[in-house]
Amino acid sequence: MELFETIAKRHSYRGPFRDEPVPLEHLRKIVEAGLLAPSGENAQTTTFVIVDDPVKVQAVASMPYNKAMQQAKAYIACVVDKHPASVYENMTFQTEDCAAAVENILLAVTALGYATVWIDGWLRVNGHAETIGRLLNVPDDKVVRVILPIGTPAREVVSKAVKKPFDERAWFNQYGGTQ
Numbered sequence: 001m002e003l004f005e006t007i008a009k010r011h012s013y014r015g016p017f018r019d020e021p022v023p024l025e026h027l028r029k030i031v032e033a034g035l036l037a038p039s040g041e042n043a044q045t046t047t048f049v050i051v052d053d054p055v056k057v058q059a060v061a062s063m064p065y066n067k068a069m070q071q072a073k074a075y076i077a078c079v080v081d082k083h084p085a086s087v088y089e090n091m092t093f094q095t096e097d098c099a100a101a102v103e104n105i106l107l108a109v110t111a112l113g114y115a116t117v118w119i120d121g122w123l124r125v126n127g128h129a130e131t132i133g134r135l136l137n138v139p140d141d142k143v144v145r146v147i148l149p150i151g152t153p154a155r156e157v158v159s160k161a162v163k164k165p166f167d168e169r170a171w172f173n174q175y176g177g178t179q
């Protein structure tokens with residue numbers, strides 16, 4: 001799929017998945033897209049756990065949330081440090097590093113015909129991140145910051161989010177300026 005088509009076709013998908021596995025080579029390829037993302041000082045701080053063991057998939061799926069989380073054939077857990085060390089002038093870029101990797105992964109998922117949704121807020125409530133971290137043997141000094149349920153969508157992936165028009169969010173040469 002051409003890049004701009006992939007960007008346009010990427011939408012958060014929270015619906016059901018078909019009962020079809022996601023092949024290991026596709027999961028690898030998807031995560032390799034994440035590994036290629038930029039990171040502050042090239043520190044490559046985000047690490048990934050690919051979950052395709054049916055027992056573990058079932059354990060994550062049993063946590064009540066949307067259909068995508070409950071019917072995913074695999075998950076990608078994106079892991080960061082709980083207390084990130086500074087990489088440059090007292091700064092840490094772990095949130096940004098993780099976000100860049102996740103976006104690459106979302107695009108790779110879309111390009112391969114699968115669907116997913118960026119799940120972050122849900123992880124931070126009711127101990128969800130900790131529960132999944134324990135299941136995946138994530139070390140105590142790290143946290144699952146984003147989880148991506150992956151599968152072949154059983155419904156068409158359509159945009160549910162209205163995006164503001166260009167003129168409301170982007171300008172040339174000065175903030176809020178007109179051409």
Ligand SMILES: Cc1cc2nc3c(=O)[nH]c(=O)nc-3n(C[C@H](O)[C@H](O)[C@H](O)COP(=O)(O)O)c2cc1C
Pocket residue numbers: 010011012013014066117118119120121122123159160161
């Ligand atoms: C940082 C971040 C956190 C998010 N957390 C969640 C979440 O916990 N659960 C969820 O269903 N969607 C989550 N989303 C997906 C957003 O709701 C979604 O991207 C937004 O509504 C725009 O829709 P789109 O992805 O289809 O363009 C998150 C997205 C981002 C970037």
